[in-house]
Amino acid sequence: MKFKFDIECTPEEARAFLGLPDVAPMQERIMEELESKMQDNIRNLSPEEMVKTWMPATMQGFSDMQKIFWSQMGVNMPDKNKKDD
Numbered sequence: 001m002k003f004k005f006d007i008e009c010t011p012e013e014a015r016a017f018l019g020l021p022d023v024a025p026m027q028e029r030i031m032e033e034l035e036s037k038m039q040d041n042i043r044n045l046s047p048e049e050m051v052k053t054w055m056p057a058t059m060q061g062f063s064d065m066q067k068i069f070w071s072q073m074g075v076n077m078p079d080k081n082k083k084d085d
Contacts, residue, residue, distance in 0.1 A: 007014075015022060042050070 009017070012022070045053070
């Protein structure tokens with residue numbers, strides 16, 4: 001024997017019916033705190049430090065980023081650090 005129920009309700013109504021806590025106020029406080037901390041960190045970082053934190057550790061600078069960009073475009077850039085024999 002099968003029973004099928006179709007219940008139309010909002011997520012808030014379902015949460016209250018199942019006895020689950022309302023976490024929206026807590027989420028709002030956490031997001032406000034996170035936003036505040038991020039803004040403080042951004043104000044304290046210089047643009048150079050910000051770029052360094054956003055770049056992967058394997059990239060040694062903009063020259064590596066340019067090489068990756070050009071390689072994706074199918075252009076082989078000569079390596080300035082290599083000496084021709």
